[in-house]
Amino acid sequence: MAVSDMLLRLRYRIVPDRLFGELLTKSWIDNVIPVLVLAVTVLVMTVLIPGYLSTGNMADLGRQVAEFGLIAIALTIVILSGGIDLSVGSVFALTVLTALVCMNVLGVPIGVALAATLGVGLVCGLLNGVLVGYLRLRAFITTLVTLVIFRAIYDIVFPKLASAIVASMPSSFLWDYIGFGNVVGIPISFLIFVAIALVVHIVLSRMRPGWRLRAVGGARRSAFNAGINVKLTVCMAYAASGVLTAMAAFLFSARLGSTGADTGIGLEIVILTAVVLGGVSLGGGRGSVGGAIIGTVLVLILSNSLIRMAVPGSLNQLILGVVLVAAVLFDVKWVKNRGKILSKVYVSPTYLALKERPRVAEDPVLAVNDRLGDAQQIGVGAVEGPEDVILDRDGNLYTGTRHGNIVRFFAPDYNTHEIFARVGGHPLGLAFTRDGDLVTCVGGMGVYRVTPDGTVHKVTDETNRSALSIIDDSRLRLPDDLDIAPDGRIFFSEATIRYEMSEWAVDALEGRGNGRLLCFDPKTGTTRTLLRGLVFPNGITVCRDGQSLLFAETWACRIMRYWFDGPNKGKRETFVDNLPGYPDNVNRASNGGYWVALLGMRTKTFDLAMRKPGFRRRMAKRIAADEWLFPNINRGCVIRMTADGTITDSYWDADGEKHPSITSMREHKGYLFLGGVSNNRIGRVRIADADPDWTAPDDYWGDAE
Amino acid sequence: MRSLAPGPASLVKSQEGIVFLLALLAFLAFALFLPAFFSAGNLLTLVRSVSILGILALGMALVVVGRGIDVSMVATMVVSVSWAFALSRSGYPLEVALLIGAGFALLTGIIIGFAVAVGEVPPIFATLAAGSIIYGLGRTFFFTLEMQNVPPGEDWFALIGQGRILGIPVTVVAFAMLCFVAHILLSRTRFGWQLYAMGNNPEAAKITGVPFRPMVVAQYAISAFVAFGAGLILASSASAINARLYNSTFIYDILLVVVLGGIGLNGGHGKIRNVILGTMFVGILLNGMTIMNIPFTVQNLVKGVVLLFAIIIDSLVNPRDEQTSQQGDL
Known part of the structure; x- marks a missing residue:
């Protein structure tokens, strides 16, 4: 065998070309890029900002991740269903107001306050759900309008109650515990978030409602033909979004104990950026809770670091906008071309040397005959x-x-x-x-x-599955x-x-x-x-x-x-x-x-x-x-x-x-x-x-x- | 087919007929019950302020007919004009500064168009993020003050917003002329026909040879340029432009005009008379509410609810076509 053949053979024995194609067939590949970006960002920030990984900073980040993450999960559910919910920012503001009014002004027990907050979120979500699910309105423009409406309600109500909210402090131990408590150094609100995220993840990936949701988002007409109640599924996605946003608002209120005129403004852009960065595809059907959380952490680290580096707010907004467009652009192209790339690289030939072929025509045993001709x-x-x-x-x-x-x-x-x-x-x-x-x-x-x-x-x-096989x-x-x-x-x-x-x-x-x-x-x-x-x-x-x-x-x-x-x-x-x-x-x-x-x-x-x-x-x-x-x-x-x-x-x-x-x-x-x-x-x-x-x-x- | 010349009977049935009647009713009601409404001064203000809204709505309408949407118009408007003023104050002649502003507006439109046409980013996404980017860009790099006054010593500039031709405010004339141009563009040129084709069925339009991507880029370039023009008129009539307008609900007013006027968000249909109709109705509504001294926040609520109902009616009158609507069509 010639040396060049030996080298060729060696090269195809050592380099596992096929793995690239096999990796692309895995569904978790969608999450790999966000995770890598996150790792790089954390690394860069650790170098740039001294004391970035301090416990205090981490605990603070944990609380923010809890609040933003819940809203990101809410939006993920809606996007999985093939829609979008831009009203999360306004729903957030309204529910924060509800929670604070219940606790500070009305002084009701914390359980009642929680129920009221979630109830307001549910009503807001249901409104979107009925409009988009049952009346078949366009999700984007509809939630954009409900964003304006909810915001207007907040703007009308908030000034009348602002002083009352500031004037009194609730005397609930549990309320303070949710806002400031730690369990072995981990913020309690973060633990609540983890629990909810786990539940939502299991429902979305392992249970029937989640599968139906993905089916509706992935192919609406097919889902309908398969007997799924499309309208109800879509409606419920928005309702879930409202409730999860309200939960985030509850944690937020417990932590800050006050609200301002600009609470929740621009939140939808931040969350949307986070969700899309996390690999949740606009258009539905693709995405996961894990991805949404990764995206949230990424956006929070990015914006927190920008603030700590004393970047003006408008520039922050600019950067977020660019990141959003870039992420959507990447997502659109990724979803569109993944199949193409896969079909190009999946076939992975390797070296196979066969011996000199026997000459059939001259071989008395193998030469063509017609013994099967009269079969x-x-x-x-x-x-x-x-x-x-x-x-x-x-x-x-x-x-x-x-x-x-x-x-x-x-x-x-x-x-x-x-x-x-x-x-x-x-x-x-x-x-x-x-x-x-x-x-x-x-x-x-x-x-x-x-x-x-x-x-x-x-x-x-x-x-038995072999341990090292990717597929x-x-x-x-x-x-x-x-x-x-x-x-x-x-x-x-x-x-x-x-x-x-x-x-x-x-x-x-x-x-x-x-x-x-x-x-x-x-x-x-x-x-x-x-x-x-x-x-x-x-x-x-x-x-x-x-x-x-x-x-x-x-x-x-x-x-x-x-x-x-x-x-x-x-x-x-x-x-x-x-x-x-x-x-x-x-x-x-x-x-x-x-x-x-x-x-x-x-x-x-x-x-x-x-x-x-x-x-x-x-x-x-x-x-x-x-x-x-x-x-x-x-x-x-x-x-x-x-x-x-x-x-x-x-x-x-x-x-x-x-x-x-x-x-x-x-x-x-x-x-x-x-x-x-x-x-x-x-x-x-x-x-x-x-x-x-x-x-x-x-x-x-x-x-x- | 809708009848081309709506008679009295079909007027009541079609959406634009209903809006027309509502506008008429609102006008009569305000005229009867609000003494301040039916005065020459107020009507002039009404028409003038409405004209700016109408011009912006014309730009939006072009994009919407082609099954797009441009929610970055207000950002483009305030940033391009503010930047022009800031440049002028820093020593450039106003004309040059305005040219730079116009160039900036065009450039943003083209970039958005590329994002939509080549990047295949959903239009509403591209423009929503673009608004945020444009505003951030302007506030960070182009100008620091939110309020940019018209540079002093340029009297001709005031004429755009405050002058009159044959007794009619220049603003109104500009709106009327733009309406005429847009009407010709939509109904008499290849561009217009192809625009309707794209809005009706994008895939079919691509197959039949409509230059899809250039057309999309052109739409957003036009809407951005129109936004710049509207910004000039706005700045001229108020002698200043306020960048914070971006944070207001102005963009929803524009959408309100388009949707209420009867240009379906599905694209593919709608005429200039729909824009005029929508402009009239929204203008009367806003003016009446302002005269009634309804707080700004409540006005937002009313506008929001009205827009919501308009969208509901729009979706009932123009149901989404399951054959041509695509996965991920938000």
Whole structure:
């Protein structure tokens, strides 16, 4: 191997390119940038302002975060619903006034004062809610007007009560405690805030009202069609906003004990900046309580620091405005382009060197013949995508279809068929258990078991999550083929953990070991991952020793042998290397050897491309997916090999009309049955030298009693 | 289709008809019950003060027809004019200073337009934040006093707000002429037709070849420039301009005119006569309330409630089109 190839190989082994794309698929990535900005800001302020991290300053910040944070959460709820609430500043002023009037002027108990404050907030919120939710007004302009109205009410009432508020002091211990109390150095109001934030977070992310809210914000019409009461949900979002704002006002009043003519003016801009900075998307559906809090802390640190650096108020306003526009700009572009970036960088090719390709045309065994040309056609047009085929003891033929069914053709002539079971996903690999249950790998779903009467049971759809994987690999994305060991353990392959069923071929462009081998143990009912990092593991068949299995690694063009039991347990060795095509399913043959389906033959071009990951990356980034260079998966054949891996026969469809690409084959009583994931038929062809009495169930489980 | 020439029957049914009748009623009621209202002096004040509101509303109307909104108009107005005055006091000739002010206003409009058209920031957001930025910029860097008097020794400037042509105040003439220009622009030029197309269905307009982004930038540039012009008239008639106007509810008065007049916030429809109608009604209302000596705060409340009802009626008369309204269309 040339030095340059070694370096290339090393580079793709060491640098984890794929992580970038995988990071972008995570939902928490929205919060990463705000957190980074926050960290940088704190760092800068600590350096610029001496004594910034003092306890006194922190406690002060904690109290402010409590008040502002509650309003930020209020606004977050409304924005999640697809609206906006600009009236929070005025509602805040009104509720502060309510709380102070109750405590200072009327002297009612603190519980009553709290109820009255929250009540005023609720009324204000409900007004917005009814207008926006039920009357379908535009949220922005409506809350802008209610902002003016609430403000006008405050301006009318406040001067009449200002002196009365200042004149008396409430004598409530609890009131003072909320305003000034600490628990182990942490302000009590901050603790109240944390409790409320936790509750709101759980409701928003883990409970039905929160999901409905997000659904309405994310896609209003779809939410309506799904049966969600859109109007009520929107209305309740505004009501919640009013109540949370009132709670903030209550904490604020307890701390300051007075209010001024300018209380709450411009608050909506500050909070809006905070919320948008925290990654809550205008337009709804995206955002979290955590993000809102991060944004709040960021804005408070920013504005507090500006004040401490003696920046004039108007400049402060200017900076906040710029930050707001920048944040919205970033948010709009981020939401719009994230998908685009993701689709550009997700495909992450790596170096894969295959040996010199065997010359098929000159090989007497592999050369194209027409042995499949006169195959009997079964179910033409009735089955779509029979990836795998299998026969039961009675000779009936089963296959999965793209429509999510398992179809049964009846022996002996296979002219009639019925839908045996409805699974819901595309069944790929099929295998019979000792008891005659049909077990199948369903793309996008998991492993399912179908009893002889046609009822479907889930076997498994998850495995242990690997600790360091960024994408969640506990769910089964693309279980491909399976086989069953003598003791009933189900061994199955998952072709790739990075792509869905619909885009399985894209995995070929990566050439990385994205797949794995898993085992479901019926004794414990658990699924465990046995081997990771396999290059599109595909067909699996248990060897006749009952201790090992063969599995095909499609893009690596090889078949591996793995011992799961016995003295060699855990050993893995190459069974056949450098196949002329991409192996798919592997099944037992009557002569003691194995059948292997080659879904496509290798080409020199693509073999070269596999050694040029940079080329494939540029291709995936720069041109449309329709134009990408894919491996040849249009034209393949079936090969038979002996138990030690020597290829003895090949079966081709010379015209390529009936069975150009074959993904599976089964031998049964002297015939070979053929399936293909992109075919619309099953083929049956006579094998001249096959044992006419051999059936797979007998070979696996012994003669039927 | 709405009938082009509203007869007496359709007058009562359409929103503008109702507003027209309300304006008439308010006018009659004030004239009957408020002795100070129906005097030549007051009517002149009314028309003059209303003209400034009307001019600003014309600028707003253009943007609203194109499915946008510009709540930074007042900020642009006070800052650009105040800066011009401050520059003039620091030694620039008033003409040059005014040119700089106009340039500043245009620049803000263009920047906002870019934020909306290219940055795809929702218009109300862009302009709300822009107002805050423009005001902060002005107060921090351009001038220190809130109250900027018209520089002395420039008598011609006073003519804009206080002069008369054939006995009619220049302000009113300016409003009338602007109305005429805007009417021609909207109804007789490609710009106007494309504006309606954009407001009706932005996506369809883009597909059919309307130069969408330049059009958006042009709208905000025009509204900012109109704001500067209105600011000149305001400053000339009062001999000063008060930057604190930004903190008042003036911008809501402008919105009130547009929405009450019957230009739906959805965009795509509304004519200049709607602006005139809205201006009349709001002007009469404000003037009457001032004469009745209603406190400023209560006036705000009344205006707010009236605007709220106007929006409710607007949304009932022009329901939002679910087909063309977009996700995140606030």
